Amino acid sequence: MTISIDPAVPDDVEAIADLMEELDTFYGAPPAQPRDAQVAQIRRLVFGTPPAAQVLLARDNGRLIGMAAYSYLWPAAGVTHSIFLKELYVMEEARRKGVGRLLMNRLHQIATAQNCSRVEWMTDTTNIAARKFYEACGFTLHEGKLFFQVKSADLSATETA
Template identity: 60%
Template structure:
């Protein structure tokens, strides 16, 4: 397997939408939108006038095998900023082949190039497979925060 990583472009929207559907299946989320709707959302949210996130894509040749979606948080430590990894996902067929590690290395490079003070992320408490992976990277659990969420009703 030869893995290449590059930022997602507008031309990647359909492949990314299909991978996001696989991700939803992994998390046992019910299908929400048709592929065409997902593609349009990705085009608007990632490549529209106000992008809400950035995405790195991992490919094995032409086949999309993984993604890392991230944004920046400010403030982090003092008045610095951090790179926040929202989602790291590797296609089931490509797991345990180094794709996640390569994506994490690229994220760290992006953070360093952007002058971030740290890289941060969360994982579900039940996702022990992800926790084992992050532990193997040398990451440490930061238990100094409690995670909150409020829902915004759909219009």
């Protein structure tokens, strides 16, 4: 394998959409919208002004095999900013070959270059493979916070509460 890690560019939108479809399948989610809507959404959210997220892509000899999608958060401790890793995904055939570690290393390089105070992320408690991967990278589980979520369909209900 000859793996490269680079920021996504607008020409990557279709390949990102393909990878996102595989990611949805991995998590057991049905396609949420038609392909053209997915492509338009990726183009707007990743390459619009302002972008909603940044994306690093892992390629093996030019073929997309993984990604890390992240955003900057402010404020973090000490009125600093941090990086929140929303999604780290490597195609099944490329797992256990160092791709995820390369993506995490690049993300940490970016955080250092941008003077971020930390990099944070979550994984499902049932995703044992991901937990083992993070532990193998030397990361420790932080149990000090709880995760809350409101789905967009429920947002209007919260406005009247």
